[in-house]
Amino acid sequence: MANIANADPNAxxxxxxxxxxxxxxxxxxxxxxxxANFLTAVADLINLRVGQLSHQEDAKKMKQQxxxxxxxxxxxxxxxx
Known part of the structure; x- marks a missing residue:
């Protein structure tokens, strides 16, 4: 699951x-x-990833996800x- 935090937004x-x-x-x-538990974990990891993103468009895409x-x-x- 840690790989999700570094995943490409399209993935x-x-x-x-x-x-x-x-x-x-x-x-x-x-x-x-x-x-449901998996979705919660994925959402948490995506939140972490959003904090790491430098491109505004990627951040918007991640927030929508x-x-x-x-x-x-x-x-x-x-x-x-």
Whole structure:
């Protein structure tokens, strides 16, 4: 997971899409709890990465990803908790 903190912003966009797909296709509460924990960790690492970015456009992209992941996590909690 530490590699996510150093990942290219485009790779994180792809990761976010994969996670969204997994969430939308999953129905097992235990699996969804694991995904929720993973999303929280990813959002934390993206926050760290945003602090390291020197390009404003990359920072905007990363902040949008954080918002998207937080929204996915909220939807997941509403759906299964």
């Amino acid at each position: 994180l966009v792809i990761l976010s899409a994969i996670i969204s797909s997994i969430i939308s296709n999953s129905r097992d509460p235990d699996e969804l709890e694991t995904i 954080i918002t998207d992941l937080e929204n996915q996590l909220c939807e997941l909690k509403k759906k299964y908790y």
